[in-house]
Amino acid sequence: MSGIDICELGKQWGAVVAVDRVSFRVAEGSLTVLLGPSGCGKSTILRLIAGLENVSSGSISIGGNEVTHLDAARRGVSMVFQSYALFPHLNVRENILFGLKVRKISQSERRSRLEEAAHMVGLEDLLNRKPAQLSGGQRQRVALARSIVSRRRVCLMDEPLSNLDAKLRAEMRDEIRSLQKKLGLTMLYVTHDQVEAMTMADQVVLLRKGRVEQTGRPHELYERPQTTFAAQFMGSPPMNLLKLDLIEDRSALAAACGGSLPAARFADGYVGVRPEHVRVGQSGLPVRVSATDYLGAETVLRMVHGGQTVFGKIDGHRRYNPGEQLHVSWPEEAVHRFGADGIRIEDPQRVSS
């Protein structure tokens, strides 16, 4: 029993509302990613769960027990900090065993847990080094090992990979995920990087200004974003959102959307299309090429229609010159509709199909 239940959680500092009635559930043994732009309250939520900040309102339960006002040490959670929080004067071994010593766990038990954890994260040969003598990735592993030896079922991580370079980040991402699965940890993982969220999460909680914007599996957020914010946060380049008020040529738009959508349905709000669904051809919405980025396997085209930017992702290497006039279209199924308030409008036909 180690699932986390967050109910109507709130945190204020004076007039600043950092967390506003946030609710979600992390199933036991699963990995939930708290995703959102910087300053949206991710770290605050994590710290509230850990017990490092006092809750203003709402409740937190871990493993079915309410812990809202419980002392941090007694909540049974371990935490990996963004800065790793290693003790600079202690060597790797002492850093890993710090908590076990505090809790007066026997010498033999300490030794066996250390061995196991060091083996798991590949630190066996570095136990006598000080943190300053380790690379970023190795420090990260020490922080992981410290969390592993605690044998706590719930692990909180605050942007653990943000200090690593891109290659190492991809490696550690896989490693953390497989560790979490192997040990059956209940993990809450904070990041602002949607790639981490997409690749690691069982469930993503997307936050915006202290509120939950959308909760769901990664592919649900990607394929069925509930708001324009969610639509644009997931994916790179982001989803194209065409503001309908600004498009004069409605018949061209209808043609671009597959031609079968009645023009009356396009009164106001937004039409959203993922860049990978954009097709360049002879018919549809007229656009002008403003830039091309060749990325190897694909080319990202940046185009403009009436002041609105349209991204297109096209296989392989195709040359387009800036200023060139093209037409873009996309399949009807690829269209997402959002109202003027930014909230998704479900297409009754599509939901039933």
Place this chain on the structure above:
Amino acid sequence: MPAAILLIAFTHYPTVATVIDSLFSKATAIRPSRFVGVLNYQRMLDDPIFWKVLANNAWFALGTIPTSIALAILMALFVNRSIPGRSLVRMAYFTPTVLPMIAVANIWLFFYTPDIGLIDQIASWFGFSGHNWLGDPTTVLPAIMVMTIWKEAGFFMIFYLAAMQNIPPELEEASQLEGATRWYYFRRVMFPLLMPTTLFVLVNAVLNSFKLVDHLFVLTKGGPDNASNLLLYYIFETAFSYFETHFAAALTVVLLILLSVMALLQFFVLDKRVHYR
């Protein structure tokens, strides 16, 4: 090169000159100064005041240094919490240091004055009779020590505060999550991380305790009966009241040796335990 010239002019030359001076006798009207070898040093060994002053200094250092360091850490811990009016409190602690020493000594003279001084006035409310704090050989050194602690603790607190602000708060949070008490965290994490500061402060405190002269000048002139006399003040007296410049030079050499030995000891002994980077 200019640095070398400055160093020689202001440091090396006076040191060498002092050592040479200490090997000569005092010039009198009938006899000029002459080379006497270690005679001045032998005289020192036979001088009861020298031993008394040295013992005073040892007591003074032992009595002031640990207490002012402990107080400095306590005050820094207190100020390091986010309390309202933090900068004001910080300023208040720092005041003893920015005040000129002579002014400080005068304030304390007012505290210690028999009968009409602040301490005796407060004591009289509780029915205690007046006491001549600075005139009694048994209380004069402790009285000066209290004043020194007050002054040094505020000064050292600033260094500790700066060092504490450099310790990432996650370290405390991480140990809190592991179930460590605040005391455990202080003992096992914060204090070791403050070691470089402690070393720095310790060296300064020891040097200061052997260099103290201005307070004595205002408060006690080393008296009564040399009960509050310290090495540097004794040198000052020997040189400028008794005009025993060569004997004073010998005393100075001893002071220099003491200071160097202590500084070296601290650096080499403590160094091993300090450097964790």
